[in-house]
Amino acid sequence: MDVNGRRIGTTVLVVDEAAASRFAMGALLRRAGHQVVSVATGREALVELDVRLRQGILPDVALIDVDLPDMSGYELCRRLKARPHMAGLPVVHFSAVPLAPGDRCQGLEAGGEAYLMMPAEPEEIDAVVRAAVRAARLRADDQALARRLSLLSETIVTVQAARSLQELADAAADGTARLTGGPAAVFVLGPDSELYSGVSRDRTSLALPDAGAHRAVAGLLRRLTRGQSGVRITTVQAPLWPAGFFRPGMQHDARLALIPTQDGSAAVCLATPTRGVRRVNPENEALVARLAQATVLAAEPLLMYQVERHVALTLQHSFLPRPHRLPDLPGVDVVVRYVPASQDAEIGGDFYAVLRTEKGALTAVGDVVGHSLDAATVMVEIRHALRAYCVEESDPAVLAERLDRMLQHYHPEVTATVCLVLIDPGTGRTRIANAGHIPPLIVRDTGSADYAEASGPLLGLGVPHPPPTELILEPTDRFLMVTDGLIETRGTDLAASMEHLRAAAAGALPGLDALCDTLLDCFGHDREDDIAMLALRLADQGD
Structure with missing residues (x-):
């Protein structure tokens, strides 16, 4: 019924071979307020339903005679129920010929909703038709609600x-x-x-x-x-x-x-x-x-x-020296880059440091293991400790030992990687202490590049650090230090990524800025970790 209590008619498909019976059934249903579509055979019914399906106006119920000339009413019902877009159409079988109970059950087994024995009172026919439609609509509503609940569940999983x-x-x-x-x-x-x-x-x-x-x-x-x-x-x-x-x-x-x-x-x-x-x-x-x-x-x-x-980015930027505020290092040119991780990634503890000591220029690049505000905070402590220690000590290996003890004492659960480099600008003598970090890369003007053979344990493990690696930096060499955020990719072997970095650096244009920009263009897009990069060369060879 509608909001005014009036009965709302439905569209009924009547399938009956006998023209007189179709006419009588149609007249009865129309008087009850229904719209009627009549056909004589099962094939005509399937064609009519296909046309209406394409138009999006399927009938509300099908009233099907059990005895049709081309197929039984039960077979027609099975065919309808086998079609996904018609399976919800309620079917009421009827017959003017008395049938055994077992025969009537065939209609229910085929998917029919009810069975009418003719002749029947008009009120009974109307009531059965409306009950079948009402039950079908309730099922459709329940199925639609179940589908929406499933969609809701899927969306919540995606959102989470x-x-x-x-x-x-x-x-x-x-x-x-x-x-x-x-x-x-x-x-x-x-x-x-x-x-x-x-x-x-x-x-x-x-x-x-x-x-x-x-x-x-x-x-x-x-x-x-x-x-x-x-x-x-x-x-x-x-x-x-x-x-x-x-x-x-x-x-x-x-x-x-x-x-x-x-x-x-x-x-x-x-x-x-x-x-x-x-x-x-x-x-x-x-x-x-x-x-x-x-x-x-x-x-x-x-x-x-x-x-x-x-907060972490503000902390990092406030303590990492800006390129234009780097200390003046006589005899050494330095270029730095710092790129935060992509917006979707967590903040890390990458850092660089450029310091003057009595025995030369001290540079460092490191990374506190982990991604959090705590990692960024520990990074700041390491930088401050390094600044304090190098006032009286410039040996990279000794500095690594002191940083190691500092972490063990104040942050026993934290580890970090760091590469410390001391360069004498007058002689090019370079001493490297590498604590679990990617070793520095020496890029030569001949178009070749090689990693320094420097390695050692991470900071925070309490393991003794080896003596520093020594080499001579030529005036034409460029010396590159990076954190693994530049090249590390989930699922890719780090050794393969390091080789890609070496090849890209060897092919970079001359100059420190060109070297850094080339590597960032090659590797620095949408990274899952921060990137710290430091490149230097002896100053008597200008870019």
């Missing part, structure tokens, strides 16, 4: 696996679109009002809203979630909601599922287009609300990581 806020917003937008059957946009508003937005894949990527539209959404979300707890669902009228998020250049009212983080500093919004609350589907809204809750739970650790990453 997101490694960045942008990836999370994109995954949640696609999931929202699949749940609601239309375009969707998802926004994550950070504590600093930075807005991460994702749109469903069915919405073209062209003509995305501009920065002004994003600022307007950020301000709107901040106002709507102020003082809120839990999920709030509300409609924002088109004049207040910027155009283009759902469809390029088009303005819509927006139905929003809003939820703040537990501390209220950030918020998540799942948005879909709507033409007003009368068009709202309560079941869809319940599922979208569940997805919003799962999305904010997945967003909270990513937001915390964003804060930690910002």
Whole structure:
């Protein structure tokens, strides 16, 4: 029945060989408020259903005579139920010929919903038809809900696996679109009002809203979630909601599922287009609300990581000397590079140091094992300890031993790699203490490059360090020190990556800047770890 209590008619496909019977059944059903489509054979019924399927207007129920001229009504029912797009069509068999109970059971076994023995009272026929349709619609609703719950579960798994806020917003937008059957946009508003937005894949990527539209959404979300707890669902009228998020250049009212983080500093919004609350589907809204809750739970650790990453980067940049603030090293030219890991990766403990000592220039490149704010903090301690130790001691091996003891005493659970190099600018004498780090690379003007034969245990293990490796740096040589973040790739042997680095360095254009830029162009894109790089040469050979 509709909202006024009137019976809503259905479309009934009547399959009966006898023309008079089809006419009588059709008249009876029409008087009861149904629409009727009549055919005489099973093949005609299949053709009619195929045409209607392509048009998207399948009947609501099929009323099929058991005795058809080309196939039995049971066979027709089996064929219908075997077709995926017709399997949900309810079938009611009927017959004017008395049948044994076993024969009537064939209809149920073939997938039919009911059986009518003719002649029957009009009220009985109408009631059976409506009951079959009602049961089929309930099954279809249950199946649709099960599908949506499965989609919700799949989306939650994808959202929880997101490694960045942008990836999370994109995954949640696609999931929202699949749940609601239309375009969707998802926004994550950070504590600093930075807005991460994702749109469903069915919405073209062209003509995305501009920065002004994003600022307007950020301000709107901040106002709507102020003082809120839990999920709030509300409609924002088109004049207040910027155009283009759902469809390029088009303005819509927006139905929003809003939820703040537990501390209220950030918020998540799942948005879909709507033409007003009368068009709202309560079941869809319940599922979208569940997805919003799962999305904010997945967003909270990513937001915390964003804060930690910002702090760690600030810490690293504040303590790593800028290239224009490197100490003046008489007789030595130095170029440095520092590249943080990609936005999706965790912060590391990579560092470089350039120091003046009484016996020459001391340079260092190292990496604290691990990726966290703690690793960045320990990196700062190592740099400060090195600066203090080299005031009275410049021997690289002795410095490595002291740094090792410092880590064991204050951070017994931490290890680090470091390469320490002392260069006498007057003679080119170079002494190298390598504690578990990639050895320095000497790039010659002949177009060749080789790693220095320097190795030793990591810092923090308490294992004695060997004497420093000594070599003579020629005025035409370039001396390169890097952290493994430049070349290390998951699933690739480090030795193979080092060989690729050696070949690339050998083919680089002359000059320290050209060497560093070439290697960053070759290896430094979307890295999972920070990159620290230091290149030097004796100053009497200018670039």
